[in-house]
Amino acid sequence: MAESGRGWSLPALAVLCCAAAFLIGGSAVFLGALFLQSAPPNALSQRYRAQLGGIVYPEFEQNWKLFAPNPLQQNITVDARVQTISDTGRIRTRDWVGLTAQDIAAIRHNPAPSHADQNLLRRAWDLYDSTHSAGDGTAVGERGKAAEEYLKRVALQRFGRTAGGERILQIQFRVGTATIAPPAWSGEEVPTGTSYRELAWWPVDEDDYRGLL
Structure with missing residues (x-):
C-alpha cells in the first residue's frame, strides 16, 4: 500500500490562511488608496484625504489621472x-x-x-x-x-x-x-x-x- 501524502496540520493551515488574508487585504487597501488618489475628487477621497496622503506620499505619488493630462510644455x-x-x-x-x-x-x-x-x-x-x-x-x-x-x-x-x-x-x-x-x-x-x-x-x-x- 502506498503511503498517504503529507498533509498540513490545522495550526499550519490557520497560519497560512491568516497570512494570505493579510496579504490580500493589504494589497486591496493599497490599490484602493492609489485608485482614490488618482480618481476625480469624490466623497471618499475628500473624507479620507489625510489617510490617503499618508499611504501614497512621497514614495508612491502618482503622476497620472483617469483622464488624459495636458502634455508637458x-x-x-x-x-x-x-x-x-x-x-x-x-x-x-x-x-x-x-x-x-x-x-x-x-x-x-x-x-x-x-x-x-x-x-x-x-x-x-x-x-x-x-x-x-x-x-x-x-x-x-x-x-x-x-x-x-x-x-x-x-x-x-x-x-x-x-x-x-x-x-x-x-x-x-x-x-x-x-x-x-x-x-x-x-x-x-x-x-x-x-x-x-x-x-x-x-x-x-x-x-x-x-x-x-
Whole structure:
C-alpha cells in the first residue's frame, strides 16, 4: 500500500490562511488608496484625504489621472552642488552637477531604461514644486517638509557622504526651465533660452543618509 501524502496540520493551515488574508487585504487597501488618489475628487477621497496622503506620499505619488493630462510644455533640469569642509576646517563650494543630465545619459540609447532614471528625480522635484511657494520657497501644506527631505535624499544618494574627499556640509539645488519650441507651422512665439531658479542652501547631517546605500 502506498503511503498517504503529507498533509498540513490545522495550526499550519490557520497560519497560512491568516497570512494570505493579510496579504490580500493589504494589497486591496493599497490599490484602493492609489485608485482614490488618482480618481476625480469624490466623497471618499475628500473624507479620507489625510489617510490617503499618508499611504501614497512621497514614495508612491502618482503622476497620472483617469483622464488624459495636458502634455508637458517645458523642459525642466535639476542641478545640485555641495559645500564641503576639509580636515583643517576650510569650507569649499563645489561645482554644479547636472542630476537631470545624469539621468538623460543613462536613458539615451538604453532599450530598457530603469524607472528610477526616468522618474525618480523628476517626481521628487514636481512634489517639491507643488508644495512650496514659487516666490520665497515657503512650504505650503503638510507635505512641504517631507518633499524637501525627499529631494535632498535623492541627490545625496548620488553624491555620497563626501565630495573630493571632504565631508559634505550643505547642498543647494538649481532648476532650469526652458519652453519647448512649437512646430514651425504654428506661428506661435515663445521665450527662448533657459531661466534658472536657485534654492537656499540646506544643511546636511547624518540623518539625511539614513537608509541610503
